[in-house]
Amino acid sequence: MHITQGPQYNGKASKRLHVMAKPIGAVCNIDCTYCYYLSKQDLLEYKQGCSPVMDDDTLETYIRQYIEGQNTPEIIFSWQGGEPTMLGLDYFKKIVEFQSKYQPQGIIISNDLQTNGTLLNDEWCAFLKQHNFLVGLSIDGPEMLHNAHRTNRAGRGTFNQVMKAVELLHKHQVKFATLTCVNNLTSRNPLEVYRFLRDEVRSPQMQFIPIVEQKTFRTTAPQTWQPQEQLKQGDKRLIPGHKNSIVESWCVADEAWGNFLIEIFDEWIQNDIGKVFVQYFEASIEAWMGRKNPLCTLGEICGKGLAMEPNGDVYSCDHYVYPEYKIGNIHHQKLDTLAYSTEQQKFGFAKKRTLPRQCQSCDYQFACYGECPKNRFIRTQEGEPGLNYLCAGWKKFFSHADKAMAYILRATGNPVAHGKYSDAMLRDHLGKPSVFETKF
Numbered sequence: 001m002h003i004t005q006g007p008q009y010n011g012k013a014s015k016r017l018h019v020m021a022k023p024i025g026a027v028c029n030i031d032c033t034y035c036y037y038l039s040k041q042d043l044l045e046y047k048q049g050c051s052p053v054m055d056d057d058t059l060e061t062y063i064r065q066y067i068e069g070q071n072t073p074e075i076i077f078s079w080q081g082g083e084p085t086m087l088g089l090d091y092f093k094k095i096v097e098f099q100s101k102y103q104p105q106g107i108i109i110s111n112d113l114q115t116n117g118t119l120l121n122d123e124w125c126a127f128l129k130q131h132n133f134l135v136g137l138s139i140d141g142p143e144m145l146h147n148a149h150r151t152n153r154a155g156r157g158t159f160n161q162v163m164k165a166v167e168l169l170h171k172h173q174v175k176f177a178t179l180t181c182v183n184n185l186t187s188r189n190p191l192e193v194y195r196f197l198r199d200e201v202r203s204p205q206m207q208f209i210p211i212v213e214q215k216t217f218r219t220t221a222p223q224t225w226q227p228q229e230q231l232k233q234g235d236k237r238l239i240p241g242h243k244n245s246i247v248e249s250w251c252v253a254d255e256a257w258g259n260f261l262i263e264i265f266d267e268w269i270q271n272d273i274g275k276v277f278v279q280y281f282e283a284s285i286e287a288w289m290g291r292k293n294p295l296c297t298l299g300e301i302c303g304k305g306l307a308m309e310p311n312g313d314v315y316s317c318d319h320y321v322y323p324e325y326k327i328g329n330i331h332h333q334k335l336d337t338l339a340y341s342t343e344q345q346k347f348g349f350a351k352k353r354t355l356p357r358q359c360q361s362c363d364y365q366f367a368c369y370g371e372c373p374k375n376r377f378i379r380t381q382e383g384e385p386g387l388n389y390l391c392a393g394w395k396k397f398f399s400h401a402d403k404a405m406a407y408i409l410r411a412t413g414n415p416v417a418h419g420k421y422s423d424a425m426l427r428d429h430l431g432k433p434s435v436f437e438t439k440f
């Protein structure tokens with residue numbers, strides 16, 4: 001019998017953690033219509049005395065445990081909110097001080113910061129550059145589209161402030177990616193959004209986030225839905241804006257999600273491949289090559305990204321910050337114990353275990369894996385619960401991209417492991433080249 005050894009680092013098993021830390025919890029200086037996090041203030045009972053700012057003791061405990069819990073050449077911290085820049089620059093200076101206090105020799109420590117950009121200034125950007133932060137900047141597209149949902153507390157759009165942040169990030173050469181929410185409006189204007197991000201923002205990396213929330217999301221945790229109440233794929237009540245819709249009106253519709261990706265994909269492949277980084281397209285290429293999808297939402301299993309609130313409470317995932325999915329607190333258990341707990345492993349493997357038959361027999365299972373379980377609240381045509389709300393859109397995009405993916409991989413000398421134009425299919429159908437003509 002062979003005992004296979006997993007990846008090693010420094011002579012020991014490699015060990016990696018990822019936590020979205022929320023040092024200010026669900027507190028933000030603006031008030032976007034579709035924010036999934038601000039309602040956590042009520043859900044987690046902040047009003048009953050829970051401070052929204054992570055205190056020094058919790059912050060230091062977290063940083064120490066996060067470093068001690070990993071055995072990798074690089075340790076990546078992710079800071080999110082709410083709006084973490086509301087904590088002020090001195091708070092982040094304290095973060096890097098704690099990190100250097102516990103930094104093991106030879107290990108790189110990196111930081112990601114997700115922000116709405118409205119509070120960034122020269123001083124902030126100089127700091128972010130100096131400490132090599134990767135900034136995730138939320139921007140939804142040109143002014144009209146961005147301002148439709150990303151508003152301040154007075155209801156005014158934040159576009160001008162965010163564009164100022166874009167210029168500052170470029171000026172200080174801070175690494176950044178753009179995070180763009182694909183909602184009811186942006187989904188209908190894919191090329192306007194894409195060209196704006198490419199030409200005006202000069203986004204070094206585009207991440208698109210489909211906005212999907214049931215009307216009950218503020219109080220009801222995913223997977224606590226009753227199977228018999230799930231609507232069948234194609235039911236009109238799944239259309240955002242329908243008078244009896246069960247999803248919020250600002251959500252992206254299932255097919256609109258597919259159309260959004262398709263239009264951008266076609267433009268990208270004609271003009272921008274190799275020059276513009278679109279996270280979903282790059283991740284899909286990996287999937288077509290037969291590699292593990294780098295995105296948790298499109299991977300076979302998940303559960304490797306925890307979320308932590310300011311008081312040290314740890315949850316299974318950023319999208320599962322509900323009392324039912326709290327797995328512990330760093331003041332009582334160590335972070336790595338929580339991350340590798342049976343409960344968390346069960347959470348991660350449920351993504352694969354609960355895949356409905358429609359996904360199991362889908363041509364694009366390898367690229368999609370039923371997407372994020374948070375969105376699996378509809379029934380298949382056969383009536384099986386647990387299908388992803390975005391299924392129709394994903395399938396449309398993947399079937400559209402299939403031929404082009406094979407073409408890209410062959411043109412770059414790479415294997416095509418999956419899809420209707422895969423190497424295996426080509427071998428099986430040798431002599432019928434027209435079927436496998438991978439030009440598009």
Ligand code: SF4
Binds near residue numbers: 319
């Ligand atoms: S629940 Fe969704 S977002 Fe969370 S880890 Fe799993 S796939 Fe990723």
Ligand code: SF4
Binds near residue numbers: 359363365371394
């Ligand atoms: S495209 Fe639809 S059926 Fe196929 S794996 Fe994704 S969610 Fe399942």
